[in-house]
Amino acid sequence: MLLYTSDYFLEHETGRHPESPERLRAVLAHLNKTGFAARCDRKPFGAVDLRTLMAVHHQEYVEAVRRFAAEGGGHLEADTVVSSKSYDVALHAAGAAVAATDTVLQVTDPRALCLVRPPGHHALANHAMGFCLFNNIAIAAQHAIDRHGLERVLVVDWDVHHGNGTQALFYDSPEVYFYSIHRWPFYPGTGAAEETGTGKGLGCTLNVPVTFGTSRAKYRDRFYKALEQAAEKCRPQLVLLSAGFDSHAQDPIGSLGLETEDFIPLTRAVVEVAQTHAGGKLVSILEGGYNVEALAECVGVHLEELLRTK
Numbered sequence: 001m002l003l004y005t006s007d008y009f010l011e012h013e014t015g016r017h018p019e020s021p022e023r024l025r026a027v028l029a030h031l032n033k034t035g036f037a038a039r040c041d042r043k044p045f046g047a048v049d050l051r052t053l054m055a056v057h058h059q060e061y062v063e064a065v066r067r068f069a070a071e072g073g074g075h076l077e078a079d080t081v082v083s084s085k086s087y088d089v090a091l092h093a094a095g096a097a098v099a100a101t102d103t104v105l106q107v108t109d110p111r112a113l114c115l116v117r118p119p120g121h122h123a124l125a126n127h128a129m130g131f132c133l134f135n136n137i138a139i140a141a142q143h144a145i146d147r148h149g150l151e152r153v154l155v156v157d158w159d160v161h162h163g164n165g166t167q168a169l170f171y172d173s174p175e176v177y178f179y180s181i182h183r184w185p186f187y188p189g190t191g192a193a194e195e196t197g198t199g200k201g202l203g204c205t206l207n208v209p210v211t212f213g214t215s216r217a218k219y220r221d222r223f224y225k226a227l228e229q230a231a232e233k234c235r236p237q238l239v240l241l242s243a244g245f246d247s248h249a250q251d252p253i254g255s256l257g258l259e260t261e262d263f264i265p266l267t268r269a270v271v272e273v274a275q276t277h278a279g280g281k282l283v284s285i286l287e288g289g290y291n292v293e294a295l296a297e298c299v300g301v302h303l304e305e306l307l308r309t310k
């Protein structure tokens with residue numbers, strides 16, 4: 001089990017903002033206290049190289065983010081705050097996802113968790129959105145296709161928000177199957193069940209909108225059934241997970257009523273899909289989760305399950 005994280009991700013300063021360095025600080029303190037972090041292997045990683053980044057994001061957008069940060073930052077769009085170091089920190093977040101993907105595709109214990117900031121799944125090819133600058137998971141998926149020759153990658157997104165950026169980037173792609181379960185109707189407004197892909201990607205997007213008030217048991221049941229449907233259609237060679245924990249009942253932004261222990265069977269189900277189809281190859285990448293105590297506990301049970309499951 002590999003863990004990709006760094007104190008450097010704390011340097012994406014956002015001021016009074018729910019996506020704060022305190023999130024990751026609490027997670028890392030919890031993983032150190034419980035001993036889970038010490039049970040993981042660590043490997044070095046750096047900034048993503050620009051060619052890999054620009055396989056997903058437009059050059060003008062990348063340059064605009066670099067310049068905005070270099071000039072001191074501020075609000076890049078309504079919800080997304082940038083500080084002077086944010087561009088480079090975001091390059092490292094994508095770099096961690098890419099490095100984890102490289103390792104997982106080459107080793108015998110092919111499972112990795114990337115605890116990074118800023119998150120990525122709302123970021124579009126040419127636009128920041130919803131606290132996200134660069135789409136870490138999309139960059140990793142495209143890298144797996146371009147550099148490792150993969151033909152089928154499954155992206156599972158259980159963040160409470162629809163992963164609109166990831167969906168948009170692969171909407172016409174038959175190589176990346178995107179499965180998202182999310183609160184509905186809710187930010188960012190996309191993710192209706194009718195959105196299933198287009199062109200050669202038709203049928204390679206699966207959205208499961210869940211209304212507020214849905215019971216935990218019903219949520220889990222819908223998650224498993226759709227995951228199985230996605231896995232059988234995709235038959236993935238690699239599974240990537242947008243692991244947001246803002247569906248937790250205590251989350252101040254999301255909240256779909258889930259409890260910490262729900263993330264144990266959800267994690268197990270994703271591991272089982274990776275084992276059945278992809279030789280166990282799984283990279284989990286942190287997205288949302290804004291109650292820092294709940295987030296730390298959720299990441300704790302998620303990592304404990306990743307460590308446990310054989």
Ligand SMILES: [Zn+2]
Pocket residue numbers: 159160161244246254287288289
């Ligand atoms: Zn979210």
